[in-house]
Amino acid sequence: MGELEELRVETRVFADARDxxxxxxxxNLAMAVAGEAGELVAEFRWLTPEESMADHLTPEHRQAIESEMADVLIFLVRLGDVLNVDLARAVRTKLAANELRFPPVR
Amino acid sequence: MGELEELRVETRVFADARDxxxxxxxxNLAMAVAGEAGELVAEFRWLTPEESMADHLTPEHRQAIESEMADVLIFLVRLGDVLNVDLARAVRTKLAANELRFPPVR
Amino acid sequence: MGELEELRVETRVFADARDxxxxxxxxNLAMAVAGEAGELVAEFRWLTPEESMADHLTPEHRQAIESEMADVLIFLVRLGDVLNVDLARAVRTKLAANELRFPPVR
Amino acid sequence: MGELEELRVETRVFADARDxxxxxxxxNLAMAVAGEAGELVAEFRWLTPEESMADHLTPEHRQAIESEMADVLIFLVRLGDVLNVDLARAVRTKLAANELRFPPVR
Structure with missing residues (x-):
């Protein structure tokens, strides 16, 4: 089983155990993704681009960012589950389409 | 290599080839995640919860939703790459923490 | 009639005329606000902070930004209308609360 | 002075007093708008459309929603200030453009 498929099962079991x-x-899950993405972007709003780099984040801030990233992915995986979307395949389809829209420069 | 690690390499190669x-x-990547999450939630804004279900979506709408989901994941994976975050591990850490916050009901 | 009240009436008339x-x-209106805010933040995602300044934006980009700002406000005003929220009063209540949370430095 | 112009001055004074x-x-302000819009949409994510109606919200929930709406407007007004955008005019320009895109049905 692929990693995203594993996360899909784990988050489904988690949700089902709580009814x-x-x-x-x-x-509702699309709203949850947007809500968590809002919290993620809020973590970065007052930082300069330089301050947002891995080396400049405090451990606490990095922890908060990882936690928001996890929330976005949890709800995205849940949305993929209820809509039966293969997320890895969707990413590859998109990358293939973008290959044509944005030709490589090197 | 795990599936998310594969996507990480693929999206990095894609970005690097375009400088x-x-x-x-x-x-900037956090902004991109939020922007794509905004497009995702917009796909659902005028639907009733019932109309948002897999069985009720038109093929075209479903296609648009998959495409926005892919965009969210692409930028989330890119963000994980530049911050060196293990997304699968972050999800599991979060689920474990949520186990305590939200006890199962069954 | 205050300006926000005027916009409230105008956007309500607009919506009613279209059923x-x-x-x-x-x-749904909260989703619309989030969707438009996503489009707004997307306009800025690849700009440096300096490039985002008024003097550095092209007229076309500025136009696109104003258009997204208008969309955010239109749906926020519509939301205020259906929930009967006085937005100006809500802002002042929030500023007063923030006065205590963030003491002035000068 | 119009109401939005008043809010513009008040939020600018507030920001300046805190450097x-x-x-x-x-x-950064566009990020703040998106972050607050994410918090706003999160307030509604688990409600049915009916539960989101004014009459069905608890006073506490209504209070939280008003507070998030205020935050969105505060940062939108601040963004309008630094970019010198007349928000009321931008809304009317957009409504006029939308008149053509979406003909009234009655």
Whole structure:
């Protein structure tokens, strides 16, 4: 089983154990992704681009950022589960389409 | 190599071939995640929860949603790459923490 | 009538003339605000802070940014209308609360 | 002075008293708008459309929503200030353009 498939099963088991299925409509999960992405971008809003680099983040700030990244991925994986989307395949389809839109420069 | 690690390498190669490294600061990538999450949530805004279900989406709408989901994941994986975050591990750390915050009901 | 009240009436008339009332639930309008905010942040994602300054934007880019700002405000005002929120009062309440949280430095 | 112009002055005075000018680049303020819009959409994510209606919200939830709406507007007004955008005019320009895109049905 692929890693994203594993995460899909783990997050589904987690949600089912809490009876969250009725909340996890595609509409609501898309809102959850957007909400967590908002928290992620908020972590970076007052930093200069340089301050946002891995070497300049405090351990606490890095921890907070990882936590928000995890939340975005959890809800994205849940959305992929309820819509039956193969996320890895979707990424590769998009990269292939972007190959044509943005020709490599080197 | 895990699936997320594969996507990490593929999206890095893609970005490097276009000299996008200088744009891909953590700050900018977090903005890209938020921007794509905004496009994702916009796909669902006028649907009822029922209309957002897999069975009720038109093939075209489903296609658009998959494409936005891919964009969110691409930039999240790129952010994980530049910050050296293990996304699968971050998700599992978060799920473990949430086990304590939200006890299972069954 | 205050300016925000005027915009509230104008956007309500606009929505009513298109029979959009049934789409404009608070939930959906909050999604619309988030979607447009995502488009707004996307306009800035690859710019350095300096390039984002008023003097450095091209007229076309500035135009696109103003258009996204308008979209955010339109849906925020619509949300305020359906929830009967006085936005100006809400801002002042928040500023007063923030006065205590963040003491002035000069 | 119009109401939005008043809010513009009040939020600028607030930011200046805290020496926040250097943080308030257009790029950073767009991130702040997106971050607050994410918090706003998160308030609604698990509600049904019906539960999101004014009559069904608890006073505490309504309070939280108003607070997030205020935050979105504060940063949107600050962004309008640093970019010298007349928000009311931008909304009217957009509504006029939308008149052509979406003909009224009644």
């Amino acid at each position: 969250w299925g009725r909340f996890h409509t595609p509409k | 996008w490294g200088r744009f891909h600061t953590p700050k | 959009w009332g049934r789409f404009h639930t608070p939930k | 926040w000018g250097r943080f308030h680049t257009p790029k």
